[in-house]
Amino acid sequence: MSGAADAPATVRHVIGYRSRHWRKREGPEMADEIRAEMVANVWKVVASAGDTVSEGDTLVILESMKMEIPVVAESDGVVERLAVNEGDVVQDGDLIAVIG
Numbered sequence: 010m011s012g013a014a015d016a017p018a019t020v021r022h023v024i025g026y027r028s029r030h031w032r033k034r035e036g037p038e039m040a041d042e043i044r045a046e047m048v049a050n051v052w053k054v055v056a057s058a059g060d061t062v063s064e065g066d067t068l069v070i071l072e073s074m075k076m077e078i079p080v081v082a083e084s085d086g087v088v089e090r091l092a093v094n095e096g097d098v099v100q101d102g103d104l105i106a107v108i109g
Contacts, residue, residue: 045105
């Protein structure tokens, strides 16, 4: 992701998992892009597009090396897009969700 409209990414540690949270301008508001930081299987999808979430709510649960890894919302908002399905494999940098 590049461009003047993009703000720096923040990285959050969740039980040993680092997910990238990008803030991207979309009109007057900002949106968070949550991206994978490791190769993992999408074990369970907890949230759906259109759901209202609070900071810390679990969006999806990844599985890697027999460990379940929750991916959580970085901020309050609405899930604008969920880019993964159960059974998918995510690579480092793949989009998981967008929260606006």
